[in-house]
Amino acid sequence: MKNKGFTLVELLAVIILLAVIALIATPIILNVINDSRESATMDSVSGIYHAIEIDYAERLEFSGNATYTYSNGGLVTTDANGNNVNLPLSGALSRGAEAKGTVAGGNIKVAAWVGDKCYTKLDSKGSPQINASGTDKATCLALAN
Secondary structure (H helix, E strand, O other), X not given: OOOOOOOHHHHHHHHHHHHHHHHHHHHHHHHHHHHHXXXXXXXXXXXXXXXXXXXXXXXXXXXXXXXXXXXXXXXXXXXXXXXXXXXXXXXXXXXXXXXXXXXXXXXXXXXXXXXXXXXXXXXXXXXXXXXXXXXXXXXXXXXXX
């Protein structure tokens, strides 16, 4: 009678081969996930910048400086009468993130604290930047001033 099946050595060889593949693939997959999160955050910071840009352009009669804050998924500013105005956004930062935007003399600056990183967009040219990882939240948000 012929025995069908695999020997213990063959099964162990397959398990070891799968473990090696998993060890190689895991860091690559994690890097792809982190890169996509950073890209999404940069897109959201750009979205905040453009929402501020549109709001400020629509309210040209408001000639003073303006401050915008982002928390809990919404971007808020005050109008000339001191009323809070919620601005529409096309994207959102991750939960717990905070951002601040300012307009002074027509120049727009946005800084966002997401996780343990600071993202800034300080002019209309180029894409958002990731600042040094040693920055704390207060210092990060102050970059928008």
